[in-house]
Amino acid sequence: MAQNHCVPGESTADRASMTKAGHGGGRLVLVLEDEPNISEAIRFILHRDGWTVISHAEGQDALEMIVRERPALLILDVMLPGRSGLDILEALRADPALADLPVIVLTAKGQAADRERAMRSGASLYMAKPFSNAELLAAARQLVGV
Amino acid sequence: MTLNLLVLAALGYVAFLFTIAWAAERQAERARAQGQHFRLLRSPLVYTLSLSVYCTAWTFYGAVGYAARSGLEFITIYLGPTLVFVGWWWLLRKLVRVGKAQSVTSIADLISSRYGKSNALGVIVTTLAVAAYTPYIALQLQSISLSFAAFAGEDSIAPRQMALWTAAGLAVFTILFGTRNLDAKEQHPGVVIAIAVEAVVKLFALLAVGTFVVWGLADGPADVMARIESASRADWVIQPGRWLGLTLLAGIAIVTLPRMFQVLVVENADERHLAVASWAFPLYLILISLFVLPIAVMGLDLLPAGQNPDMFVLALPLAMDREGLAMLAFLGGFSAATSMVIIASIALSTMVSNHLVVPLWLWHRTRQGQMQGDLRGLVLNARRLAIGIILGLGYLYYIVSGGGAALAAIGLIAFVGMAQVLPAMIGALYWRGATRVGAAAGLVSGALVWLYALFLPSFGPDVFISARVMEEGVFGLAWLRPHSLFGVDALDPLLHALFWSLALNTAAFILGSLASFPGPIERLQGAQFVNAFSLAGEAEGSAARGWMPAQSRIEPEAEDLLAMAQRIMGTTEAQTFFQAEAAEQGKQGYLPDPTPAFLDKLELKLASSVGTATAHAMIAQITGGSVVSVEALMAVASETAQIMEHSAQLEAKSEELARTARQLREANELLQKLSVQKDSFLSQISHELRTPMTSIRAFSEILMDDEITGEEQIKYARIIHDESIRLTRLLDDLLDLSVLEHGQVNLDIQQANLSELIDKALIASNSVLPQREFRILRSTDDEQIMLKTDTGRLTQVFINVLSNARKYCDAEKPVMRITVRRRGPKVSVDFIDNGSGIPKKSQALIFEKFWRLTDTHKAGGAGLGLAICREIMLNLGGDITYVPGQGGAAFRVSFPTALDPALPRAAKQAVAE
Structure with a gap:
């Protein structure tokens, strides 16, 4: 499984960057994205901003992972193998414990109808691919109230 | 007394x-x-x-x-x-x-x-x-x-x-x-x-x-x-x-x-x-x-x-x-x-x-x-x-x-x-040919002869006809003597008068009838008289009665005629016509007397709707039977036949219309489906394009930062490079598919040995996941078949199938079995691996565009490979199918050994089969 689990303390470089930028404040962000290169890009951007980044590429067990890890922010791709991102989002919103979790929905489908569906399903923010790194960072920061 | x-x-x-x-x-x-x-x-x-x-x-x-x-x-x-x-x-x-x-x-x-x-x-x-x-x-x-x-x-x-x-x-x-x-x-x-x-x-x-x-x-x-x-x-x-x-x-x-x-x-x-x-x-x-x-x-x-x-x-x-x-x-x-x-x-x-x-x-x-x-x-x-x-x-x-x-x-x-x-x-x-003119001529001439030769002389000489005329004839013309007309004087006066009166009468009657033409009422009446026995026994015809016709007989008749006319002409038109006719006869209401003149008019009106013979027969039926001759019946029959033919034609036309409508409906459904497919195709293309673009943009922005290490710089530049190639390949595939789908592909027909093509494909596919060892089972003897086709395209199909096997075969010790069979002008090549195969529900979908068995990255393509393969094979007059139940993923590539490039795509396939 293409899974990158980067927790604080594992790498000194991560720590250094976290303390250096500090905006992420070590908060945990879960990236659900099946494209490894995109996942890597997001990991790099957020990690540099002081976030703790967990990546996962499979939709099937995504919900269990969220419950287990309790991230401060979820970045969710719509086209996930195993289970659709929007499906996961709806299930997540149905759980009272997770209803308030900020979720950024990312998708390569940039049409208006897709955006509406995403917002109806409970997305906190909708971003079309390709995105600007700065925008993604700003959105992440805003959603967790930094 | x-x-x-x-x-x-x-x-x-x-x-x-x-x-x-x-x-x-x-x-x-x-x-x-x-x-x-x-x-x-x-x-x-x-x-x-x-x-x-x-x-x-x-x-x-x-x-x-x-x-x-x-x-x-x-x-x-x-x-x-x-x-x-x-x-x-x-x-x-x-x-x-x-x-x-x-x-x-x-x-x-x-x-x-x-x-x-x-x-x-x-x-x-x-x-x-x-x-x-x-x-x-x-x-x-x-x-x-x-x-x-x-x-x-x-x-x-x-x-x-x-x-x-x-x-x-x-x-x-x-x-x-x-x-x-x-x-x-x-x-x-x-x-x-x-x-x-x-x-x-x-x-x-x-x-x-x-x-x-x-x-x-x-x-x-x-x-x-x-x-x-x-x-x-x-x-x-x-x-x-x-x-x-x-x-x-x-x-x-x-x-x-x-x-x-x-x-x-x-x-x-x-x-x-x-x-x-x-x-x-x-x-x-x-x-x-x-x-x-x-x-x-x-x-x-x-x-x-x-x-x-x-x-x-x-x-x-x-x-x-x-x-x-x-x-x-x-x-x-x-x-x-x-x-x-x-x-x-x-x-x-x-x-x-x-x-x-x-x-x-x-x-x-x-x-x-x-x-x-x-x-x-x-x-x-x-x-x-x-x-x-x-x-x-x-x-x-x-x-x-x-x-x-x-x-x-x-x-x-x-x-x-x-x-x-x-x-x-x-x-x-x-005699239906007898006419009014003939009858009048006969009666008058007969009566005149009778008067002159018998009746007037009966009063005795010198009362009406002088004795001199009796002896010498009128104006002294001997042949006009009353008792010996035309010089016939051998008969006694009675027989003489009978003979000449009846003879002249009959002659005048026949000649007059032949020379004149009967009017419509005469013809109608003539038919009623002459064919009296072929008519309904009790029926009183529509024609002449005494001077005062029985009212009770007429009313229901006119009513029946109106009912019939309404059925044929339509209610309003029939009533208007009947009212006008009644007014012309000086009657109030809707029921004119069914005089022959009126019946003729009505018949004409009806004939414009149902044909002359039918109209005549219908009126005859209601007015109590007129002439329904064999000719009339034949005419009705032929009209009926014509109507039936017309209705059959109409039926055929309506069937044709229904068929056309169904075809149009199907075409419309197809268009809608195609439209949906096109939307979904565009959406998929958009997705496929955006995905590499996302990586490229994100890493480009990262590289623009000066805060990255040299190691990272190299790593990310390589990602950008790979994703660019992926984009290019995607575009190439799309163009290729488009060309193949429209049959506009230029086939490069060459002679080649099938065995050699398989060799080439095996070598080419080895570059996919080269770390995996595949055991190849093949019989090169069977493969010695000379082909005349676009060998490059065929090889491309083989490579695609073999590469897929390398990517997806999940057996620990992967084996690829290649079987060649020749049946007449047709060759089939089976590629069977020993993996878990393709799930049944997916078997029908694998040749669709953008369909992937697993995630995009692992497949390493846009999901167009098999779709392209199928298009190639159709262009080569063959096909590629998934063969279930072979103990692994099994693809059969079949094609004719010699391809006639002149034939269009569908015809090539027909020849092949």
């Missing part, structure tokens, strides 16, 4: 008849009120007895006189009718059928009705009948006054006075019973019963006198026969020409005499009565003629010479002082005379009122603009007047002619006159 007693007896007899007639009339009315028929009138016996009106005073008295003068020749007068009733009953039946069907009121009406309701013909026949009957009625008056004279002897009152009183009395009786009411069918049940009673009286009287003569005066039949033999005189010799002519004349008279037509047709209550009459009437004639010759012979023997043989029937009993028998004979003769006069004047008055008085009066009223009102009173009064006039004319003739002529001769003059109707009547019943 005094005259007073005789007058008393006569008056008493008339009163007796009056009572019978009145009672019968009451009975008939009561029966009619209860909706039944008067049973006595419905008896064939009464019908037969009423026919005996043929036997007039002329028969009763005159036959004996005739026999005394000419021997057995009198028999011809009975022979003619007998032959007609026995041998020509089918003519009588048709006459009765037509007469009843057309509600004919008289012989003039029959002729007029047949020839297009021509009143001119009615007038001609009526005039002829009145002219012919005047001497005939005079004859009856004469015989009655003679019989009075025979009784009263020398002290009798003047015969003229007697005749006047007789005429007046008969006029009153006839008016009382003949014109009591007005019926559409002109039947007079009371009169008919009275006539039947009279028939019995005269037969009984004659038989009684005959019995008295044969067994009372002579010594039985043998003695009478001997006396007849000895009495034979030169002028008793049978003359074949006269016999033939007289028999013919009497036969014609039985159907053309107005009074015979009256009882035979008009008063007929049931056509079947004719069957009984066809033997019973000849029997009556035989009985009444049985004692004629014995009486004549005994009269000649026993009575003093110079006695009028016409009065032998009366004179013999008187001479023998048998007053009772004489009285009976007197009453018999009286019966014969009165019955004839009564019926004749009824018949003639009907003709006069219907064809002369009423049309004149109507014409007069129309000119004054008054068309409303009841005609019944007018008609009845016209008839009463006509009866008076007819008897008056008879009396006048009796006075003018001096009463000298022999009874029989006068009767025969009338016979010849009425015989002129025969050609027109026969033509009416049997």
Whole structure:
């Protein structure tokens, strides 16, 4: 499984960057994205901003992972193998414990109808691919109230 | 016996008849009120007895006189009718059928009705009948006054006075019973019963006198026969020409005499009565003629010479002082005379009122603009007047002619006159080509010959025709002498007149008919008459009735016509048309009288909708049957066939339309599906393009930062590079697919060995996940097949299939088995691995665009590989399919060994299969 689990303390470089930028404040962000290169890009951007980044590429067990890890922010791709991102989002919103979790929905489908569906399903923010790194960072920061 | 007693007896007899007639009339009315028929009138016996009106005073008295003068020749007068009733009953039946069907009121009406309701013909026949009957009625008056004279002897009152009183009395009786009411069918049940009673009286009287003569005066039949033999005189010799002519004349008279037509047709209550009459009437004639010759012979023997043989029937009993028998004979003769006069004047008055008085009066009223009102009173009064006039004319003739002529001769003059109707009547019943013009021409020419050659000379020389003309002809032209026209002078005057009148009549009738063209009503009527038996029995046709049609019969008919027309023309249009037609006839509402003219119009209207033949048949059905000839039926059938053909064509067209609609619907559904597919295709392309673009953008932005290490820089630049290649490959695949899908691909056809192509593909696919070791099982012997196809494209398919196996085969020790089979011109190559295969639900989808078994990155492509493979194989005239149940993923690539590049894609495939 293409899974990158980067927790604080594992790498000194991560720590250094976290303390250096500090905006992420070590908060945990879960990236659900099946494209490894995109996942890597997001990991790099957020990690540099002081976030703790967990990546996962499979939709099937995504919900269990969220419950287990309790991230401060979820970045969710719509086209996930195993289970659709929007499906996961709806299930997540149905759980009272997770209803308030900020979720950024990312998708390569940039049409208006897709955006509406995403917002109806409970997305906190909708971003079309390709995105600007700065925008993604700003959105992440805003959603967790930094 | 005094005259007073005789007058008393006569008056008493008339009163007796009056009572019978009145009672019968009451009975008939009561029966009619209860909706039944008067049973006595419905008896064939009464019908037969009423026919005996043929036997007039002329028969009763005159036959004996005739026999005394000419021997057995009198028999011809009975022979003619007998032959007609026995041998020509089918003519009588048709006459009765037509007469009843057309509600004919008289012989003039029959002729007029047949020839297009021509009143001119009615007038001609009526005039002829009145002219012919005047001497005939005079004859009856004469015989009655003679019989009075025979009784009263020398002290009798003047015969003229007697005749006047007789005429007046008969006029009153006839008016009382003949014109009591007005019926559409002109039947007079009371009169008919009275006539039947009279028939019995005269037969009984004659038989009684005959019995008295044969067994009372002579010594039985043998003695009478001997006396007849000895009495034979030169002028008793049978003359074949006269016999033939007289028999013919009497036969014609039985159907053309107005009074015979009256009882035979008009008063007929049931056509079947004719069957009984066809033997019973000849029997009556035989009985009444049985004692004629014995009486004549005994009269000649026993009575003093110079006695009028016409009065032998009366004179013999008187001479023998048998007053009772004489009285009976007197009453018999009286019966014969009165019955004839009564019926004749009824018949003639009907003709006069219907064809002369009423049309004149109507014409007069129309000119004054008054068309409303009841005609019944007018008609009845016209008839009463006509009866008076007819008897008056008879009396006048009796006075003018001096009463000298022999009874029989006068009767025969009338016979010849009425015989002129025969050609027109026969033509009416049997010749559809007979026309009004022909009938008029025949009647007029026949009547003129009769007048000139027989009737006018009968008054004696110098009364109407001078003796000089009789001798030398008109203007001295010998061939115009009345008794030897055209130089024929070998015949006696009667036969001469009969021959020429009938010959010229018939010739004029035929030529006139051939030369003229019948009008529409004439044709309609002609068909109704000639085809009387092919029509519905009880139906009364749409055509001419009497002058006043029965209202009750018409209303439902018009209603039925309207109902039918509504069905065909549509409610509004039909009602408008009917209303307009009714208004034209001067009627309110929607129901015009179904006159032939109206029916013709309606038929035309309907014909525009349903075809001529059908329209005709439909109207005929409702109006009670007209001509439905074989041709008409054929026409209906062919129209029906045409309609059926049309409807079949329409059906075919509507099926075609339905098929087209279905095809359009399917095409539309396909288009919608294609549209959805296109949207989803674009959406997928967008997705496939955005994904690498996302990576490229994100890492480009990262690289633009100066805060990254050299190691990271290299790593991320490589990602950008890879994703760029991925984008390019995606675009290449899309273009490739597009070209293949549209069949616009340029195939590069080359010769190659299949085994070599597989070798090449195996080597090429090794670059995919090169770390995986694949065991290849193949039989190179089977692979030695020379191909002539686009070897590059084929190899591309092999590579794609092998690469997929390398990517997706999940067996620990992967094995690839390659099997080649050749079947005729076709080769199939199976690629089977030992992995878990493709799930059943996905097998149908793997050749779709953008379909991937796993995630994009692992597949390493946009999911277009197999879609492209399939397009390639279709272009090569083959196919690629997934073969389930082979213990792993199994793809079969099949294709023809030699490809004809000229064939289009679908055709290549068809050849391959």
